[in-house]
Amino acid sequence: QVQLQESGPGLVTPSETLSLTCAVSGESISSRNWWTWVRQSPGEGLQWIGEIIQTGTTTYNPSLKSRVTISVDEARNQFSLTLRSVTAADTAVYYCTRVKAGCSTASCYFDPWGQGRLVTVSS
Amino acid sequence: EIVLTQSPGTLSLSPGERATLSCRASPSVTRSHLAWYQQKLGQAPRLLLYATSTRAAGIPLRFSGSGSGTDFTLTISRLEPEDFAVYYCLRYDISDVYTFGGGTKVEVK
Numbered sequence: 083q084v085q086l087q088e089s090g091p092g093l094v095t096p097s098e099t100l101s102l103t104c105a106v107s108g109e110s111i112s113s114r115n116w117w118t119w120v121r122q123s124p125g126e127g128l129q130w131i132g133e134i135i136q137t138g139t140t141t142y143n144p145s146l147k148s149r150v151t152i153s154v155d156e157a158r159n160q161f162s163l164t165l166r167s168v169t170a171a172d173t174a175v176y177y178c179t180r181v182k183a184g185c186s187t188a189s190c191y192f193d194p195w196g197q198g199r200l201v202t203v204s205s
Numbered sequence: 206e207i208v209l210t211q212s213p214g215t216l217s218l219s220p221g222e223r224a225t226l227s228c229r230a231s232p233s234v235t236r237s238h239l240a241w242y243q244q245k246l247g248q249a250p251r252l253l254l255y256a257t258s259t260r261a262a263g264i265p266l267r268f269s270g271s272g273s274g275t276d277f278t279l280t281i282s283r284l285e286p287e288d289f290a291v292y293y294c295l296r297y298d299i300s301d302v303y304t305f306g307g308g309t310k311v312e313v314k
Contacts, residue, residue, distance in 0.1 A: 127293065188237050198249050
């Protein structure tokens with residue numbers, strides 16, 4: 083059974099860089115899955131941030147693309163999120179999740195999810 | 206602009222009642238690329254349905270999905286106490302963009 087676990091600082095200073103890692107267990111990150119980040123601001127809805135496959139190919143939400151980098155570490159079986167120049171608007175719970183075998187003509191969905199990591203942007 | 210509009214924002218019902226949640230897509234979306242999630246307070250979203258109407262593993266039969274094109278519906282046939290939560294729809298587009306709806310909260314009347 084695949085399990086995902088986010089980790090990283092819970093507090094980031096405005097204008098600095100947010101960095102989170104998602105450890106994957108129960109499956110190789112080198113599989114043909116797309117590894118994904120989603121966030122949820124307090125009391126708000128869900129926003130897709132971006133995704134990566136083990137080849138290093140990425141896709142990002144156009145609204146965040148200029149500030150986001152997602153990378154994969156096959157040796158540690160984990161993937162990471164970097165969000166630069168953060169503001170209070172980036173305060174959110176950040177989730178990592180998976181698109182199994184990528185989106186096909188038959189289906190496309192995120193599952194499973196990590197428990198989430200609350201990141202607060204504040205001085 | 207790719208949008209998913211969920212309605213109503215809040216649905217107040219009693220246990221045992223039927224819940225009907227709407228997700229309107231603009232532009233239209235392929236049935237296979239529309240999914241539904243349930244989220245309880247303090248928890249990660251839980252996959253309910255994918256490809257519009259296919260239940261995920263372990264999801265009870267009382268949850269069903271329908272629709273096509275621009276109009277999709279999640280139906281909970283008889284609400285159980287554990288079903289009171291927020292529900293989101295999710296779409297994928299071939300431009301490699303994922304979009305969530307704004308959510309519908311199902312609360313106890």
